[in-house]
Amino acid sequence: MPRLSYREAVREGLREALATDDRVFLMGEDVGRYGGAYACSRGLLNEFGPDRIRDTPLSEASFVGAGIGAAIAGMRPIVEVMTINFALLAFDQIVNNAATLRHMTAGQLAVPLVIRMATGAGRQLAAQHSHSLEVWFAHVPGLKVLCPATVTDARLMLAAALADPNPVIICEHALLYATEGDCAETADGFDAWRPLVRERGDALTIVTSSGSLPKVVAAADQLNRSGIRPELIDLRCLRPLVLKPVLASVQRTGRLLVVDEGWRTCGLAAEGSARRRFRFPMPPTWNRRRCRASNASSPPPES
Amino acid sequence: MTEATATAADHDLALLAQMLRIRRFEEQAAECYMSGQIRGFLHLYVGEEAVAVGTMGCLTAEDRVVAAYRDHGHALARGLPMATIMAEMFGKATGCCRGRGGSMHLFDVGRRFYGGTAIVGAELPLAVGLALADRLQQSSSITAVFFGDGAVAEGTFHESLNLAALWQLPVLFLCENNLYAMGTRLDRHQAMTDIHAKAAGYGIAAAAVDGMDVRAVEAAAREAAESVRDTGMPFLLEARTYRLRAHSMYDPDRYRPREEVASWQAREPVASFADRLRAEGRLDDVHWQRLEQEVAAEVAAAVAAAAAAPVEPEADLTRDLLVKAEPVEVNACPG
Ligand SMILES: Cc1ncc(C[n+]2csc(CCOP(=O)(O)OP(=O)(O)O)c2C)c(N)n1
Ligand SMILES: [Mg+2]
Numbered sequence: 001m002p003r004l005s006y007r008e009a010v011r012e013g014l015r016e017a018l019a020t021d022d023r024v025f026l027m028g029e030d031v032g033r034y035g036g037a038y039a040c041s042r043g044l045l046n047e048f049g050p051d052r053i054r055d056t057p058l059s060e061a062s063f064v065g066a067g068i069g070a071a072i073a074g075m076r077p078i079v080e081v082m083t084i085n086f087a088l089l090a091f092d093q094i095v096n097n098a099a100t101l102r103h104m105t106a107g108q109l110a111v112p113l114v115i116r117m118a119t120g121a122g123r124q125l126a127a128q129h130s131h132s133l134e135v136w137f138a139h140v141p142g143l144k145v146l147c148p149a150t151v152t153d154a155r156l157m158l159a160a161a162l163a164d165p166n167p168v169i170i171c172e173h174a175l176l177y178a179t180e181g182d183c184a185e186t187a188d189g190f191d192a193w194r195p196l197v198r199e200r201g202d203a204l205t206i207v208t209s210s211g212s213l214p215k216v217v218a219a220a221d222q223l224n225r226s227g228i229r230p231e232l233i234d235l236r237c238l239r240p241l242v243l244k245p246v247l248a249s250v251q252r253t254g255r256l257l258v259v260d261e262g263w264r265t266c267g268l269a270a271e272g273s274a275r276r277r278f279r280f281p282m283p284p285t286w287n288r289r290r291c292r293a294s295n296a297s298s299p300p301p302e303s
Numbered sequence: 304m305t306e307a308t309a310t311a312a313d314h315d316l317a318l319l320a321q322m323l324r325i326r327r328f329e330e331q332a333a334e335c336y337m338s339g340q341i342r343g344f345l346h347l348y349v350g351e352e353a354v355a356v357g358t359m360g361c362l363t364a365e366d367r368v369v370a371a372y373r374d375h376g377h378a379l380a381r382g383l384p385m386a387t388i389m390a391e392m393f394g395k396a397t398g399c400c401r402g403r404g405g406s407m408h409l410f411d412v413g414r415r416f417y418g419g420t421a422i423v424g425a426e427l428p429l430a431v432g433l434a435l436a437d438r439l440q441q442s443s444s445i446t447a448v449f450f451g452d453g454a455v456a457e458g459t460f461h462e463s464l465n466l467a468a469l470w471q472l473p474v475l476f477l478c479e480n481n482l483y484a485m486g487t488r489l490d491r492h493q494a495m496t497d498i499h500a501k502a503a504g505y506g507i508a509a510a511a512v513d514g515m516d517v518r519a520v521e522a523a524a525r526e527a528a529e530s531v532r533d534t535g536m537p538f539l540l541e542a543r544t545y546r547l548r549a550h551s552m553y554d555p556d557r558y559r560p561r562e563e564v565a566s567w568q569a570r571e572p573v574a575s576f577a578d579r580l581r582a583e584g585r586l587d588d589v590h591w592q593r594l595e596q597e598v599a600a601e602v603a604a605a606v607a608a609a610a611a612a613p614v615e616p617e618a619d620l621t622r623d624l625l626v627k628a629e630p631v632e633v634n635a636c637p638g
Binding site: 029030033034035037055056057058059060061062085086088089122123124125126127128129296297298299301302303 | 342343344394395402403404405406407408420421422423424453454456457458484485486487491492493557558614615620621624
């Protein structure tokens with residue numbers, strides 16, 4: 001298994017997609033000459049030319065909308081929105097066009113579009129540049145939402161998203177780009193759409209995703225040293241949200257902790273714990289055994 | 304010297320001093336970033352000083368000013384104390400927003416300075432609304448809004464120009480055309496690169512000016528501001544300038560030819576204005592050195608105060624989320 005950075009893994013995924021399918025092209029702000037705000041597409045302009053690596057103006061609503069149009073008409077666009085904060089300018093296109101067109105036209109249209117964006121709080125970038133809004137997308141029927149947290153996922157989820165005939169949002173975490181890990185060489189047996197148990201344990205079930213995964217792994221290391229073995233589950237795909245492995249795990253451990261970078265109210269953690277209660281009769285002590293760890297309910301401060 | 308020429312000389316020296324304050328502040332900010340005292344995004348205004356300085360003097364204390372994320376120069380020129388700006392950039396509780404906003408979000412509502420927006424183009428509709436309120440309240444204030452060439456590609460630029468013209472609002476749109484939106488050059492993001500000419504599509508008066516020449520900027524801004532005041536209608540002024548540093552501290556700056564940077568560097572606004580004042584006999588070495596010393600002392604004091612200041616306590620994090628709200632959720636059930 002080659003060792004790659006998350007950033008290189010994303011780039012490899014892009015390169016493979018561009019090389020194997022002529023319908024694929026990448027567009028977004030500064031993806032070409034600049035090489036991408038997070039350097040994910042560095043070198044690709046030289047390799048694939050300006051028709052397939054397209055720099056766009058600062059026009060998020062329009063170039064995401066154009067991606068939808070191109071997808072409808074037979075292309076396989078990969079639209080890069082620099083960060084999830086700026087995707088807010090394209091929310092209308094994503095929610096009102098990409099997510100609805102299939103259903104509203106009674107199946108006449110498909111929107112095989114991939115939208116990639118960096119999510120999460122970087123290093124002290126203040127409120128307008130630190131959002132973790134992936135659950136907003138996960139709220140919308142008609143969309144699929146992937147959150148790669150490992151190098152292998154960063155590389156292989158893109159191909160899975162492109163192979164899917166629906167609009168897929170890929171949220172890459174800004175603080176993961178520089179992390180390194182072993183990358184699977186083939187997609188054999190790779191399933192982008194299901195949670196994975198990252199570490200086996202029996203003391204409690206910790207559910208997380210995206211940029212929180214390395215933090216949870218580090219916390220689990222500490223617990224391991226004191227003899228407590230948590231089971232770590234990486235959700236990976238927020239929509240469709242598959243919770244079976246989580247439920248199976250919680251039935252063994254009897255304790256659930258959801259760790260999420262988003263806000264608490266109506267967030268991923270709330271969803272995880274609410275669904276758990278909904279589906280299973282709970283032991284009387286259950287309420288004290290469920291826990292959410294989310295971000296403070298305030299805009300992220302710079303300090 | 305007659306009285307009139309004496310005041311003109313004073314005025315020129317004030318412009319120079321203001322530009323120098325911004326220049327040295329920015330250089331210091333870059334150092335503080337290197338030393339880890341300033342973190343996060345840091346967008347320097349080096350090379351563009353003449354635009355903020357030349358325009359700000361044409362506005363009154365009652366006028367409103369809106370800026371984008373490259374806002375240190377505007378904040379300084381508007382009169383925010385250097386120490387509160389530096390403290391804000393250090394993320395300290397003594398900053399103008401208690402350290403919550405940082406470099407990109409400098410606000411001082413008392414000085415009618417409305418930041419500090421980090422979403423490109425988002426400041427434009429805000430300015431339209433401020434001017435709308437002034438119009439509805441029969442105030443004589445105008446609103447000046449600064450934005451980059453990159454923002455011209457956003458829908459908000461076109462929508463805001465149209466709204467301001469349609470509703471006849473006193474907005475001075477100030478485009479700081481520094482030729483680049485991050486790494487993308489103007490001619491790669493605009494089909495028609497003459498930005499001020501776009502105003503015609505909305506029936507708005509417009510002009511372009513050499514943004515490296517503080518006197519030219521001032522003359523053009525005065526005319527533009529007077530036009531807004533006299534007619535109550537918007538005006539689009541395009542200042543052609545250049546940022547001499549990278550887009551932000553994260554930017555490796557690989558997309559600009561060295562000769563291009565050098566040719567703009569040769570026209571940089573602070574040194575070129577100082578040279579001009581020397582040639583006109585209005586500035587001598589003694590004066591220049593005194594100016595440098597004063598500015599250096601002001602910058603050093605700002606850094607020292609910011610370094611010594613505390614950060615806002617974490618317990619205050621949910622303070623000011625809503626007006627008079629109890630801290631939301633803090634007391635809610637922990638589950
Ligand atoms: C809506 C939005 N999209 C993308 C970004 C990322 N970004 C920040 S600054 C910038 C370039 C803006 O260029 P310009 O408006 O010319 O201002 P300048 O930096 O040159 O002063 C970009 C792409 C952003 N902040 N907001
Ligand atoms: Mg620019």
